[in-house]
Amino acid sequence: MVIQLFDDVSGGAGFATSAASHIDKLLTDMYDFLECDSCCESVCSTCLLDSNTRHDINHLDRHLALNWLSRDFKCFVSLAAKYNYLQGSKYCHESIKEAISHQINRGAKSVTLWLSDNLHEWDLNVREVHMFVYQLLQVNKVNLCLVVPLKRLSTCKLDSLKNRQRVDL
Numbered sequence: 001m002v003i004q005l006f007d008d009v010s011g012g013a014g015f016a017t018s019a020a021s022h023i024d025k026l027l028t029d030m031y032d033f034l035e036c037d038s039c040c041e042s043v044c045s046t047c048l049l050d051s052n053t054r055h056d057i058n059h060l061d062r063h064l065a066l067n068w069l070s071r072d073f074k075c076f077v078s079l080a081a082k083y084n085y086l087q088g089s090k091y092c093h094e095s096i097k098e099a100i101s102h103q104i105n106r107g108a109k110s111v112t113l114w115l116s117d118n119l120h121e122w123d124l125n126v127r128e129v130h131m132f133v134y135q136l137l138q139v140n141k142v143n144l145c146l147v148v149p150l151k152r153l154s155t156c157k158l159d160s161l162k163n164r165q166r167v168d169l
């Protein structure tokens with residue numbers, strides 16, 4: 001899939017460069033837009049037809065686009081419903097490391113990582129994790145909290161990380 005983003009302002013206003021930070025909203029809004037409030041048969045001025053697209057009217061069909069995206073498209077660009085209990089949570093297109101770094105650059109002073117219930121998904125003993133935790137604690141000076149499922153506490157892999165980085169549980 002290719003998405004072409006551009007500013008309506010001649011020469012651009014610089015909004016397109018920040019699109020990656022809002023990709024979940026852009027894609028869900030796009031899908032909602034294709035559903036068309038006027039419920040047209042293929043294309044209309046409520047959805048896809050405007051002065052930029054009028055020359056391509058014979059090639060536009062919102063239903064084909066919706067079918068191509070599939071009904072569950074929004075599930076892939078939204079946070080899974082099972083995480084709704086985490087207040088303020090949202091889908092993130094970046095890696096965890098990138099997302100945390102961006103939030104720290106915006107002034108975050110604490111980081112809470114919720115580890116999954118599946119022990120096999122944890123890679124806490126790899127060097128990259130140790131280096132990142134070190135950077136969070138020693139360089140960025142943030143408070144780090146790891147939330148571990150209670151039933152996994154006795155068999156968790158956190159001992160070496162806890163001892164080496166002095167992470168609170």
Ligand SMILES: [Zn+2]
Nearest residue numbers: 036040044047
């Ligand atoms: Zn329409």
